[in-house]
Amino acid sequence: MLPELLVQYHLPEQDFRAGRGLRTNAWRAGLGKSESSPVEVLRNYPKQTGEDEGLVLAIHALSHWLWRHRIPLLPKLLSKFNRIVFAVELPAETRIGKGVRLNYSGLGTVLHARAVIGDRVEISPGVVVGGRSDIYDVPVIEDDVTLGVGAKVLGPVRVGRGAVVGANAVVLHDVPADAVVVGVPARVVRIGPKKEG
Numbered sequence: 001m002l003p004e005l006l007v008q009y010h011l012p013e014q015d016f017r018a019g020r021g022l023r024t025n026a027w028r029a030g031l032g033k034s035e036s037s038p039v040e041v042l043r044n045y046p047k048q049t050g051e052d053e054g055l056v057l058a059i060h061a062l063s064h065w066l067w068r069h070r071i072p073l074l075p076k077l078l079s080k081f082n083r084i085v086f087a088v089e090l091p092a093e094t095r096i097g098k099g100v101r102l103n104y105s106g107l108g109t110v111l112h113a114r115a116v117i118g119d120r121v122e123i124s125p126g127v128v129v130g131g132r133s134d135i136y137d138v139p140v141i142e143d144d145v146t147l148g149v150g151a152k153v154l155g156p157v158r159v160g161r162g163a164v165v166g167a168n169a170v171v172l173h174d175v176p177a178d179a180v181v182v183g184v185p186a187r188v189v190r191i192g193p194k195k196e197g
């Protein structure tokens with residue numbers, strides 16, 4: 001039973017490279033390749049504004065590193081620690097770029113194991129980046145995206161570089177780069193910076 005579970009849990013690296021659609025494209029585009037190493041995250045730890053945020057990300061970086069090196073069980077235990085102590089679901093498999101911010105140490109945040117989070121993405125509390133029933137692909141969040149409090153990004157969706165997803169928005173379609181989207185389902189209210197006056 002246990003070995004079976006370990007095999008099931010231990011998604012091979014090829015699963016990412018050979019993944020369908022979005023994830024393959026994300027891999028080709030280099031997204032999710034620049035993840036921080038556990039050492040790097042720990043070095044940046046004192047610079048994080050919230051100490052817990054740094055700890056959550058360091059634990060994730062370590063569990064991801066262990067998972068990539070095919071160490072059984074330990075990655076799962078570390079991500080369970082984050083879940084129990086910080087109420088954040090951050091599976092070891094999830095690819096998280098450099099300089100990602102987890103506001104309020106990721107309280108109530110759920111990221112899918114196959115989701116790809118780019119560099120410098122800001123994630124507010126209660127964000128869900130996950131799947132839709134019967135659809136394999138899960139979201140790809142490009143660099144410099146801001147996900148507002150309670151935002152849900154679901155299914156085969158690509159959120160373009162620099163986009164802002166408003167509080168409580170439910171994103172079901174691709175979001176163009178630099179767009180601001182709000183509402184359920186999310187709609188674009190603006191592309192680019194807000195005009196003064």
Ligand SMILES: CC(C)(COP(=O)(O)OP(=O)(O)OC[C@H]1O[C@@H](n2cnc3c(N)ncnc32)[C@H](O)[C@@H]1OP(=O)(O)O)[C@@H](O)C(=O)NCCC(=O)NCCS
Nearest residue numbers: 103124125148149164165166167168180181182183189194
């Ligand atoms: C989406 C957001 C960035 C837009 O801010 P903005 O650029 O200043 O835009 P505005 O406030 O001018 O709003 C533009 C339109 O979108 C609407 N809108 C803004 N935010 C919205 C939201 N979250 N849900 C639904 N509609 C929203 C406004 O009512 C306005 O509609 P109108 O043009 O019909 O009047 C901002 O409202 C937001 O949700 N920020 C996230 C805040 C957050 O999560 N903070 C973290 C706390 S831990």
